[in-house]
Amino acid sequence: MKFWIGVDVGGTNIVCGAVDRDGRVLHTIKAPTDAAAGSAAVLDKISDMCRQVAAELGSTDELAAVGIGTPGLVDPRAGISIYSTNLNWRNVPVAAEISARLGVPVWIDNDVRNYVFGEARYGAGRSFDTVLGLTVGTGIAAAIVRRGELFYGHKAMAGEIGHGPREGIDVPCSCGLTGCLEAVASASGMVREAKRLISQGRDTVLTEWYPGERLADLAAADLSRAMDTGDPLATEVVTRAGTLIGRALEPAVHLISPDVIIVGGGAAMAGERLLGPMREALFPRLLPDFRSELQIRTAELHDDAGIIGSAMSAMARAR
Amino acid sequence: MKFWIGVDVGGTNIVCGAVDRDGRVLHTIKAPTDAAAGSAAVLDKISDMCRQVAAELGSTDELAAVGIGTPGLVDPRAGISIYSTNLNWRNVPVAAEISARLGVPVWIDNDVRNYVFGEARYGAGRSFDTVLGLTVGTGIAAAIVRRGELFYGHKAMAGEIGHGPREGIDVPCSCGLTGCLEAVASASGMVREAKRLISQGRDTVLTEWYPGERLADLAAADLSRAMDTGDPLATEVVTRAGTLIGRALEPAVHLISPDVIIVGGGAAMAGERLLGPMREALFPRLLPDFRSELQIRTAELHDDAGIIGSAMSAMARAR
Numbered sequence: 001m002k003f004w005i006g007v008d009v010g011g012t013n014i015v016c017g018a019v020d021r022d023g024r025v026l027h028t029i030k031a032p033t034d035a036a037a038g039s040a041a042v043l044d045k046i047s048d049m050c051r052q053v054a055a056e057l058g059s060t061d062e063l064a065a066v067g068i069g070t071p072g073l074v075d076p077r078a079g080i081s082i083y084s085t086n087l088n089w090r091n092v093p094v095a096a097e098i099s100a101r102l103g104v105p106v107w108i109d110n111d112v113r114n115y116v117f118g119e120a121r122y123g124a125g126r127s128f129d130t131v132l133g134l135t136v137g138t139g140i141a142a143a144i145v146r147r148g149e150l151f152y153g154h155k156a157m158a159g160e161i162g163h164g165p166r167e168g169i170d171v172p173c174s175c176g177l178t179g180c181l182e183a184v185a186s187a188s189g190m191v192r193e194a195k196r197l198i199s200q201g202r203d204t205v206l207t208e209w210y211p212g213e214r215l216a217d218l219a220a221a222d223l224s225r226a227m228d229t230g231d232p233l234a235t236e237v238v239t240r241a242g243t244l245i246g247r248a249l250e251p252a253v254h255l256i257s258p259d260v261i262i263v264g265g266g267a268a269m270a271g272e273r274l275l276g277p278m279r280e281a282l283f284p285r286l287l288p289d290f291r292s293e294l295q296i297r298t299a300e301l302h303d304d305a306g307i308i309g310s311a312m313s314a315m316a317r318a319r
Numbered sequence: 320m321k322f323w324i325g326v327d328v329g330g331t332n333i334v335c336g337a338v339d340r341d342g343r344v345l346h347t348i349k350a351p352t353d354a355a356a357g358s359a360a361v362l363d364k365i366s367d368m369c370r371q372v373a374a375e376l377g378s379t380d381e382l383a384a385v386g387i388g389t390p391g392l393v394d395p396r397a398g399i400s401i402y403s404t405n406l407n408w409r410n411v412p413v414a415a416e417i418s419a420r421l422g423v424p425v426w427i428d429n430d431v432r433n434y435v436f437g438e439a440r441y442g443a444g445r446s447f448d449t450v451l452g453l454t455v456g457t458g459i460a461a462a463i464v465r466r467g468e469l470f471y472g473h474k475a476m477a478g479e480i481g482h483g484p485r486e487g488i489d490v491p492c493s494c495g496l497t498g499c500l501e502a503v504a505s506a507s508g509m510v511r512e513a514k515r516l517i518s519q520g521r522d523t524v525l526t527e528w529y530p531g532e533r534l535a536d537l538a539a540a541d542l543s544r545a546m547d548t549g550d551p552l553a554t555e556v557v558t559r560a561g562t563l564i565g566r567a568l569e570p571a572v573h574l575i576s577p578d579v580i581i582v583g584g585g586a587a588m589a590g591e592r593l594l595g596p597m598r599e600a601l602f603p604r605l606l607p608d609f610r611s612e613l614q615i616r617t618a619e620l621h622d623d624a625g626i627i628g629s630a631m632s633a634m635a636r637a638r
Contacts, residue, residue, distance in 0.1 A: 073608065130473040142574065151470065153576025154449040154612070160573040163606050167486040175606055251570040254479040255461065257472025287482050287494055289392065293473070 001061050005050050006118075006311030007068040008111060009042070011035060011086030015303065016049040018057055019311035023122035025304050027056055039092045047101040065105040067314030068094055069114035069306050076109045076156055107314045111306060112159060113150055115264060115299075116143035118309025123300040124262045132258035133299075134161065135265035136245070136274070140182045140189075144256055150313075151256075162186065166248055181248045185241035187220035187267040193237045194223060204233035224270045241267075242274040246281025253282070253290055264299030271298060320380050324369050325437075325630030326387045327430060328361070330354060330405035334622070335368040337376055338630035342441035344623050346375055358411045366420040384424040386633030387413055388433035388625050395428045395475055426633045430625060431478060432469055434583060434618075435462035437628025442619040443581045451577035452618075453480065454584035455564070455593070459501045459508075463575055469632075470575075481505065485567055500567045504560035506539035506586040512556045513542060523552035543589045560586075561593040565600025572601070572609055583618030590617060 003026060008015045010033060017028035029049055035042060046068065054063050072084030079095025081087070099106040109117075116125075116133030125131035131145040140162030144151040151158055162182035163175050171189075173180035183189050195215065198207060205226050210218050226234035249261065263275060275296055283291050299305055322345060327334045329352060336347035348368055354361060365387065373382045391403030398414025400406070418425040428436075435444075435452030444450035450464040459481030463470040470477055481501035482494050492499035502508050514534065517526060524545050529537050545553035568580065586593060594615055602610045618624055 154578035157576040164569045164573050250483045252574050254483050257476040259473035
């Protein structure tokens with residue numbers, strides 16, 4: 001049986017999985033990225049992981065192609081990672097290098113696009129026409145899939161919904177602009193906002209959970225937990241993030257007319273705590289035709305979306 | 320020689336033109352729409368105009384297909400005008416009706432999409448990858464063309480850049496929302512803003528040109544003329560419109576990554592008076608990768624864009 005391998009290369013871990021032609025995950029393995037060892041070492045590791053995954057499947061199975069998702073700017077046609085801050089890569093010819101090592105076609109794309117492609121075709125977006133997929137994690141980014149096809153834009157840069165000055169945000173962003181959604185509404189942005197309010201002396205259960213210097217360990221998931229105890233600070237931070245994401249989605253919805261918005265990434269674990277305020281901010285700002293059929297859903301495939309999307313993106317291209 | 324007919328159906332006039340396979344306009348005619356006569360009469364008129372255009376070409380020329388652009392919401396696949404406020408139409412099966420009358424394939428699409436399609440393939444966007452085309456006229460709307468293909472979105476509604484609450488705008492819009500770009504930065508919005516400032520007693524050359532009740536005749540083109548005399552009121556209105564359009568374009572650019580923005584429609588005649596403030600508002604709000612290659616251009620084909628786009632859209636589909 002033919003199978004495809006999808007690889008999700010993150011700043012911390014590499015996940016590598018075999019996927020069948022119907023988008024079912026057959027087998028996955030995970031290993032630390034160790035980006036500090038340099039791009040050549042990481043490419044070797046990806047190749048070794050692909051070989052391992054293939055070896056651990058049945059001997060009659062045949063690897064058809066490999067799809068790889070990496071953070072940062074990618075040139076999918078040239079197969080190059082233009083740059084990735086997380087991996088400290090610049091112009092790494094990923095597709096050619098891995099293809100030379102494995103002897104099969106290899107495709108590379110941005111990790112968020114592969115994730116949204118997976119969700120759009122095999123997950124929460126599979127019965128919809130136009131999918132706007134959003135990942136809310138360390139950063140905030142989006143991708144657009146229309147009738148199963150990704151929308152790339154010039155230089156494959158489409159989907160930067162996390163950056164640009166937004167009304168009601170006055171925090172400087174690491175990108176150099178001020179007022180970016182990512183700075184306050186991403187998982188890390190919410191944690192930063194919580195810490196900022198705590199430093200102003202605000203009362204919260206979070207300082208009981210993480211007293212003194214242990215506050216450095218505060219994670220976005222803690223905000224959800226604290227919100228469930230009725231903590232006003234956590235509720236304020238998560239609700240505000242949802243509201244700001246909802247407002248930022250308004251021009252996106254009017255411009256591309258999605259029938260579903262899929263919210264994935266770590267912060268999507270907050271579920272309705274985040275999606276409720278998103279809906280409340282978004283829907284009253286839309287023209288009636290744009291809100292009548294629009295659904296907002298959380299991702300279904302979670303960690304598998306990147307693997308499935310990368311593998312199935314390779315399948316779609318290698319045809 | 321084969322030719323295609325493009326028809327641009329406006330609230331005031333119908334323009335009907337023959338176009339060759341290279342997008343060159345061979346012959347056009349124009350007639351009042353007379354929408355009050357009802358949709359059947361308008362469909363008859365469109366058919367008659369198509370026959371007339373065909374008859375006025377050489378006898379060896381062969382009509383291959385007809386493309387029609389209408390204002391409002393269109394279902395291009397079903398060939399139906401879902402609704403058009405300007406024409407007072409609701410669920411008019413335009414394609415089937417005209418096709419039955421003429422005996423050739425007929426396609427219908429939204430007029431702005433056909434206009435932008437024409438500009439993207441044969442006008443100001445022809446050497447670009449991802450085109451965001453904007454018409455600034457009675458309303459403000461957009462369309463997206465990526466590598467020669469229109470992006471439709473769910474229910475073919477993509478491109479509503481003129482609506483949605485925008486920072487710095489507090490005027491109610493005819494759509495029911497408050498703060499829409501269209502309400503203050505469209506040609507009619509600018510005229511309304513100028514009248515509002517005049518009613519507050521502001522001094523302007525416009526009240527010399529249009530004294531008393533004649534102010535009702537004020538048009539957007541007058542604002543450009545007044546601006547050229549150094550009139551502060553006209554300068555304020557046009558500059559503010561450009562600034563607000565530039566700000567509204569920021570999320571659109573980050574979401575779809577165009578390499579060119581084409582500004583067409585009546586107000587585009589203002590040229591750099593409008594485009595200058597647009598650029599000044601837009602570029603500092605963009606990530607460096609999004610501003611390094613982005614161009615903002617005025618439409619090149621003007622009135623022909625709708626004809627060429629409608630005809631060539633029919634040619635592309637009838638293949």
